[in-house]
Amino acid sequence: MAERHELIVANMTDVVTAPGTRKGPGAGRFSPRLAGLPGPLRAAFRLVGIVPFTVYVALGLIIPLIAVMVGAFQDPNTGAFTWSNVNIASQGVYLEGFRQSIELSLLATLIPGVCGLLIAYAIFTAKRGQFLRQVVITASGVFANFGGIPLAFLFIASLGSTALVTGWLSAVGLNIYDHGFSLYTLSGVAVVYMYFQIPLMVLVILPALEGLRPAWREAAENMGARSWQYWRYVGGPVLMPSFLSCLILLFGSALSAYATAEALTSGTIPLTAIQIGSFLNGNVISGQQNVGKALGLGMVIIIAVIMVFYVLLQRRAAKWLR
Amino acid sequence: MAPINQRVARSGRFPVWRWVILLVAAVYFLLPLYAALRFAGIHAFGAVFTQPGFGSSLWTSVQLGAMTWIITMALMLPTTIYVHLRMPRLRRVLEGITILPIVIPPVVLIIGVLQVAPLALRATMWLLGLEYVILAMPFAYRAIDAGLRSIDLKTLTEASSNLGASVLTTLRLVIVPNLRTSLLSSTVLILALVLGEFTMASLNLVQTFPVWIVAFDQDNAQISEAASMLALFVTWLFLMLIVLVGSRQARRTGRGEVNLFSVTTTTTTTIGES
Numbered sequence: 001m002a003e004r005h006e007l008i009v010a011n012m013t014d015v016v017t018a019p020g021t022r023k024g025p026g027a028g029r030f031s032p033r034l035a036g037l038p039g040p041l042r043a044a045f046r047l048v049g050i051v052p053f054t055v056y057v058a059l060g061l062i063i064p065l066i067a068v069m070v071g072a073f074q075d076p077n078t079g080a081f082t083w084s085n086v087n088i089a090s091q092g093v094y095l096e097g098f099r100q101s102i103e104l105s106l107l108a109t110l111i112p113g114v115c116g117l118l119i120a121y122a123i124f125t126a127k128r129g130q131f132l133r134q135v136v137i138t139a140s141g142v143f144a145n146f147g148g149i150p151l152a153f154l155f156i157a158s159l160g161s162t163a164l165v166t167g168w169l170s171a172v173g174l175n176i177y178d179h180g181f182s183l184y185t186l187s188g189v190a191v192v193y194m195y196f197q198i199p200l201m202v203l204v205i206l207p208a209l210e211g212l213r214p215a216w217r218e219a220a221e222n223m224g225a226r227s228w229q230y231w232r233y234v235g236g237p238v239l240m241p242s243f244l245s246c247l248i249l250l251f252g253s254a255l256s257a258y259a260t261a262e263a264l265t266s267g268t269i270p271l272t273a274i275q276i277g278s279f280l281n282g283n284v285i286s287g288q289q290n291v292g293k294a295l296g297l298g299m300v301i302i303i304a305v306i307m308v309f310y311v312l313l314q315r316r317a318a319k320w321l322r
Numbered sequence: 323m324a325p326i327n328q329r330v331a332r333s334g335r336f337p338v339w340r341w342v343i344l345l346v347a348a349v350y351f352l353l354p355l356y357a358a359l360r361f362a363g364i365h366a367f368g369a370v371f372t373q374p375g376f377g378s379s380l381w382t383s384v385q386l387g388a389m390t391w392i393i394t395m396a397l398m399l400p401t402t403i404y405v406h407l408r409m410p411r412l413r414r415v416l417e418g419i420t421i422l423p424i425v426i427p428p429v430v431l432i433i434g435v436l437q438v439a440p441l442a443l444r445a446t447m448w449l450l451g452l453e454y455v456i457l458a459m460p461f462a463y464r465a466i467d468a469g470l471r472s473i474d475l476k477t478l479t480e481a482s483s484n485l486g487a488s489v490l491t492t493l494r495l496v497i498v499p500n501l502r503t504s505l506l507s508s509t510v511l512i513l514a515l516v517l518g519e520f521t522m523a524s525l526n527l528v529q530t531f532p533v534w535i536v537a538f539d540q541d542n543a544q545i546s547e548a549a550s551m552l553a554l555f556v557t558w559l560f561l562m563l564i565v566l567v568g569s570r571q572a573r574r575t576g577r578g579e580v581n582l583f584s585v586t587t588t589t590t591t592t593i594g595e596s
Contacts, residue, residue: 049404050412056397057419060456064434065426071437119347122340138561141510142554143351145518149536150550153543158357165353195351207468249424256427258521259536276429280436280525296430303425 065300071293089294097270098298104186104271105254108193113247115194116201123202124209137206140199147196148259155192155264159183189264193257197250204249208242248310252303272299358547366548373545379534382447386530387516389451390458394512395505397455398462403497406470407479413467420463423456428521431456436526445527453526454516461511469504510561517557 072089075082088094123136158165161177169176182188212235220230258273265271272295279292370376405412423431435453436444443449478500482492498505523530529537531553538546 046408049408050401053397053401053416056455057459060435060453061422061426061431064431064438066434067437068430068434071434115347118343122343126340134562134565138510138558138565139351141514141561142518142558145514146554147518148520148532150547150554153361153547153550154354154358157361157547158354164357164360195354198347198350249421252425252427256429256521258427258429259524263536273427273429276427276433277521277525280429280433293433296427296433299427299430303427307425 068293068296069300071290072297073294074290076289085288085290085294086297088288088291089298093270094272094275094291094295097272097275097295098302100186100270101255101272102302104190104193104269105251107187107190108197108254108257109247109250111190112194112197112201113243113250116198116246116250117205117243119198120202120205120209124206136202140202143199144196144203147257149263151192151195151260152263154195155183155188159188159191184265184268186269189261189269192260192264193254196257196260197254200253201246201250204246205243208239208246211242212238244310244313248306251306255299255302355551358551362544362548362551366544367552369545370549370552373538373549375529375534375538376549379529379531382529383517383531386447386451386454387513389448390454390516391509391512393451393455394458394462394508398459398466399498399501399505400493402463402466402470403475403493406467406475416463417467420460424460428457428519429525432522432525447528450523450526450528450530453522454519457519457522458508458512458515461515462508465504465508465511466501469501473500506564510564514557514561517553 072085073081073083075084119136123133126132157163159176160166160183166176183192216234216238217230220234225233256273258277261269261271262274262277265274276292276295276299279289279295402416405416431453435449439449443452475497478496479492482496483489487495518532519530520532520536524533524536532550535546535550535553538549
């Protein structure tokens with residue numbers, strides 16, 4: 001009997017200390033070899049290990065971004081400081097481009113965000129559908145990287161004005177083009193964007209869903225919580241920070257989508273990413289070569305503002321968690 | 323844990339709800355494919371392989387995938403392990419830095435890159451590969467980080483060095499085998515990324531497979547469409563294969579299941595601490 005009891009205890013301990021439950025295993029402070037050195041020197045030595053990474057990020061990411069920001073304020077011919085790029089980039093068709101880009105990105109973030117969450121939850125709870133899960137996850141990996149003319153074409157062939165699905169729908173009496181839908185408008189583009197945004201959401205939200213321990217649900221149910229109460233007080237608050245960070249990611253992805261938008265609209269809707277691309281392709285009025293960089297700066301600012309919102313919201317969410 | 327899991331699955335109050343969602347999703351994702359398939363016609367698929375540029379662009383993409391994978395692993399694996407062991411406080415910082423390539427539009431990044439890159443590198447495959455490493459970093463970091471958090475890294479490395487193993491031996495014989503599933507999932511993500519990336523490749527004037535498909539579209543839309551669907555399907559098969567093989571190995575060694583963004587151990591789950 002006693003032996004059996006011990007077995008259960010051992011088993012429980014195993015569950016408690018199972019890999020991954022402890023925060024940051026191996027959180028060694030510093031190497032024993034360096035322990036004898038004075039503090040600042042020790043810190044400097046420890047930094048050596050991340051030098052390759054830092055140098056690579058600096059060369060491949062930070063310096064190019066700085067170059068864009070500096071270039072946004074430079075005269076393309078003389079290199080002198082000027083506001084004119086930024087002025088041009090914040091007016092007329094470019095301002096409209098920012099407006100439409102943000103609108104499109106919001107549309108293509110919120111709807112796929114919710115749809116992706118639902119799909120991820122559906123395959124997450126289908127515990128026995130191991131194969132279904134793997135099919136959905138790998139398919140998401142592929143679809144999330146799909147885009148450009150091939151994607152645009154998929155929808156032109158199905159939802160274009162004389163295409164397959166449009167035909168089916170009008171055969172049953174619903175002509176979507178009479179009801180104001182068009183593939184070549186903002187909402188049409190948003191429908192196409194969902195094709196890579198939803199899979200992206202599924203991919204990035206799944207790890208967060210996996211963090212919802214079944215035990216929490218059990219505990220809530222044992223205390224008499226209804227399903228909505230569980231989501232309102234346990235699941236929702238736990239999931240919220242991850243959900244928001246996934247939305248940020250989706251927004252960034254929608255904002256930077258370039259090939260798909262270009263293939264679909266061919267310039268009928270002004271979008272910032274396409275405008276930047278056309279500067280790179282050399283379709284530039286002389287003296288305006290750096291306007292593209294100013295547009296890039298604008299995009300980075302939009303992302304930065306969203307990130308600030310995200311940090312604020314996340315602090316809120318952290319409060320709920322306490 | 324198993325009974326609890328089962329009970330949640332059994333008590334799933336929304337079997338209908340679940341199937342409706344999956345059905346709607348399936349319709350949304352498969353119907354356009356079907357429409358395009360009908361447009362392209364079956365014979366176009368056979369013609370893809372004989373088109374000029376098919377082989378060379380595919381080869382370019384494969385080389386890029388290999389190059390990106392090698393550099394990303396060589397850079398991210400030691401760095402992530404080092405940070406876990408010696409500077410755990412920096413993990414947050416690293417997480418923050420590695421989110422940047424996801425949220426910064428590639429079209430913005432490539433402007434800067436083309437401006438600062440040495441002339442000899444511009445419009446070459448090498449520059450593209452080096453930048454793909456930046457794009458791949460977030461996925462590699464997250465997967466490796468999740469894997470490292472699911473093992474007791476400190477004990478393993480200390481035990482290994484007590485037995486007289488050098489750092490490289492420890493890495494090769496102790497850490498990497500333990501990280502097999504996370505390395506596999508980051509490999510999958512890196513390859514999917516490289517095989518599908520268009521913006522940077524086209525603006526850097528390198529004819530990768532996605533760029534070739536689009537360039538080809540001007541001449542023959544049907545074959546181009548067939549090629550892109552073929553690429554989609556082959557990439558998916560490839561990923562499915564990797565994941566299936568990985569999961570089988572994982573089951574044999576008692577480790578978790580391979581997901582694309584995380585490695586789930588059987589008893590507990592790993593989650594980003596955000």
